Structures are given as C-alpha cells and as structure tokens.
Amino acid sequence: MKTNNSNHSIKDTKVDMAGLDLNAQYQIFLQNSEKPKQYKLKYQPMISIIVPVYNIAAKHLELCIQSVINQGYSHWELHLYDDASTNMDTLECLKKWHKKHKKIHVQYGKTNQGIAHALNQSIAKAKGSFVGILEHGDELNQDALWQVVSCLNQDKSIDFFYSDEDEINENGERLNPCFKSGFNLDALLSFNYINNFVVIRKKYGNKKNWFKNGLDGSQTYDLLLRLLPLKINIRHIPHVLYHKRLSETPAKLSNKDYQDITAKSALDNYIYRNNINATITNGLFENSFRVQRAVDESQLVSIIIPFRDKLDLLQVCMQSLLAITAYPTYEVLLINNQSKDADVLEYCTQLSQDFANIYLHDFDEPFNFSRLNNFAVTKAKGSFLLFLNNDIKIIHHDWLHEMVSHIQRDEVGAVGAKLLYADDTIQHSGMLVSAESAVHFGRNEKDTDIGYFQRANYIQNISVCTGACLMVSKSVFLEVGGFDEEFFKITFNDVDLCLKIRQAGYLIVYTPYAKIYHYESKSRGLDGTPEKLVRFKQEQKHYQRKWAKAYVDGDPYFNPNLQSSVETIVLNQTSR
Incomplete structure (x- = not known):
C-alpha cells in the first residue's frame, strides 16, 4: 500500500493545506502520520474476522487475507465463507490459505444464498468474543485490531466499534478518505454513515x-439499528483502519438501486419497531433518506423576533412568515429594542392590531441579546420557542412543520435550520466547537455544492445551531437557565445555550429541510469596529474559560483529523 505521486518526505514542512484538494491533503497527511506505537496490551480478547466470499478476483482476495495476517495484534482468527463461487481462481485461493494457515478457517456453501447467510454461517463457527466484518477484496490497516483492543483496554464496556476509512486502487494508492463523526443518531437515520470497519x-x-436475509448490502446497517434499543456502548475510532477496494468499473445502477431498497427496508423496520410515527422518503443525495415525522399541530410555537428600526428587513420577514408558513399554531412576539423609526413602530402596532397572534413588547434597555430574549420568553405562551432574527425571509411553507417535527421528540432540546445568503450560498448548516471557539462549517459554499460527504444535506445531530433561527423546548430552555446575560451579551450566547442543552443530555438537531434566507448581521452591522472586536474577544475568553476543558478533544460530531477552527474541510498535517 502506498500514497500518491511523491517519493520525498515533507515532515516539518509547513504546507497550506487549505489550498489543496482533499486527496492532495490526504497524501501529505499520510506521509506525516507516524505508525502508532503498539505497546503490549493487558486485555487481549479473541477477535474473529468474518469475510463472505463470492467470485472475487484471486489477487484481491490474497490482499484481503494478507491484511489480516499482517495485523500487529495477534489474537485473531479469520473465517471465510464461500457462497458457492464459480470462479476457480477464487476457490483455489481459498483452498491454499485454508491449508497454509492454522488461524484461517474456510467453509463452502453448496448454493448461493447471499451475504447475510454467509456471514451467519461463519459467525456460528467463530470463537472470538468480538466479531469484525471485512468485505472480500478490501483490506485492513496493519493496526486495525490493535486500535480496537487498545480502546478496550481503556474501556471494557465498549460493544460496537467503527472507524474511518478510505479507498485503495489497483496501484495500492490510498484515496478519498472518509473521516467520520462520533456516534450520530439522526445522521444514522439519514444514511449509513458508519459503513466500515465495524467490530461487534x-x-x-x-x-x-x-444478520437478516434479504437485506444484502445493508445487513450491517440493519443490525446496528436493531442493536440500538439494547443501549450498547458505541465507539468511533478516529483512524483510517479500513481500505475499500476502488472498483475499476462503476457499480451497476441495479446494484445501487438494490442497496437503496434494502437500506430503506432496514430503516422502515426500525421506525416500526420503535413506534415512530413517520414516513421514509428519499433524501437529498443517493442512498440517503428523510425521516419525516408526523407533527402534532396543537403545540403552540412562540416565534420571538427582536428588532431595532430597519423597517425594510422586518417587513420582508413578517410578510414571508405570514404568507408562506403552513404550520397553524403559532404566535409572534415582536420585541422592540429602542427603535427610533416611527414607521417601524407604526407597522408593528398595526400588525398587533390586525392579527390576534401577534404581540408587540418593548425592551427599553441597551442591546443585550441574551437579556432581550430571556425577557421575551417570560411573555411567551408556547411550549416551543423559536428565536428568529428580523433579517430572515421564509421561502418554504413546511419549514416550521419540519422544526416542530424534531423539537417534539423527548430526547431533543433544540433544532436549527439551513440558512442561506441572498446569493444562495450557505450561511449556516451547523457549527463546530473547539476549545478555542466555534465556527460555521461550510459557510459560503453554494447550496448546490456537494460539500464534504454531503454534510449540509441531511438531518443530523450537531453541537451548536445559530440563534438566528433556533427552536428550543421551553421546558429545556428554563431547565438550563436560558441565555447567559452576564458573560454572553452579544456573541457566543447561542453557542453557550446549545452546549448547556447538550450537557443536560439532550440532542441538538440540524435539518436542511427547514431552509430560509438570512441577511446576516444587517441589523447591527458586522463586528468590525475596535469596540466590537474587543467585546468579541472578551466573550470568546468567557467561552474558553467555560467550555475549553469539555471540548479540548474537539467537537464530538466532527473528526479530530479535521481542523475544527476553519469553515472548510482542511486536514491536520498529521493524525491525532
């Protein structure tokens, strides 16, 4: 196995990774990443590696088997089950290794019965207390099993492992790394982001x-969904431990369609077993899904909109809100923060007279976002709060339904939307937190861009959503003490609130199916004056004092091999 197009070391050389495409970054990453020191492990469980085999090229099967034999951790066994292959080279390869290595066990099926059957037959013979799944032709990194057992030596309660992965071509070159997040329930219900390598x-x-028959291609996805109710301990290992064979020919459309069908079936079964009132529809990209939950429209949503003058912005916001929103049960609290424009006050007064669900309240104090919104909450009657900037434009009728569909879940404390600038580039699709700060990941990308593994285009759990459009359960808001009026008057207040909600054990959900325009910071202007910069730095220091220790290892919904201080995908120059 090797990296691409370079024979010289670039260690200790500072490279502008941000100026390179992902695969170019990855080659630097691989060259600079040292192999972990594999110290002796006290706890050494047997791991049974299971490989279902069917008509795979012998040269690829050889590489697959060799990658197991080369493991730095030695307490393993390898079970291969041939599902009635007709390729004689495949069969000869299996026979050779069965005779050659005492830790390799081979079974031969008489008829082709599919991947699930092959896996189950091998597992029935397995002696290990853990089972690892390896597809024929793919390869394990040399430290794959050692990394798993190293984690077990730190925490023996872990029940399910998954790792990062990449692809490997015919020349042994490693490409297209997939650096995954920590366990993410809503992402898992959107698509199988776990994929490879798994140890159970x-x-x-x-x-x-x-494994269940009839779900080939999605059998591990289905198993994980069935395991979730057992409250198993799931651990992500942030190392590339698995190398997927990059096919020389594109997958047939029929294969992709079948995998889509089996994944949807697995998801449908999960929804049914867990009594979730929802329908499963296709997502925004291939092999992804949208879990569209039924909404209780009797729940009152209190939409809180602070403003100071800027009649043109507020008119766009209110006109689009009233004309487009289909959700029927909401109130609007317009919070006047020392406006001087008589026209905007007249406009709001007229709205409150014309609509029974619109209320106007005065907050006659200097601007303090946290205190202003805490004040508004005392006036709110709804069980759900929606903090909404006045520089927002609603563009889809079901945006509020979508946000309510998630906030009504007992395990969810807050929900955020996808916010676009006027030019259809992304302003917000979730925020990343670190010990130093928080950033809007994917900002300024086109809404139509794929981005990093479609990250802006599926429902997922994240650490922070912006307060420009943030729905929060009122009971949860009060439970965590609302916005911090003392230390986060202007900035970091939404970050702090979301982190308090997560700390209390609730999920934060981001959904791209609630999509709106946001003409960011036009009300106050950007934080560019010396006074505003000083204030920002002060509040950032408050953030660091409060949250740096909790997030010293980075955002749990991101990956430590990626830089969490920038808004685009940039790899660290070495693995962490």
Missing part, C-alpha cells in the same frame, strides 16, 4: 440472531 461484541449480535 458477539453476545449482542447473538441476542439479535445476527
């Missing part, structure tokens, strides 16, 4: 009778 505690697989 055998006793839990046994409880669920392992």
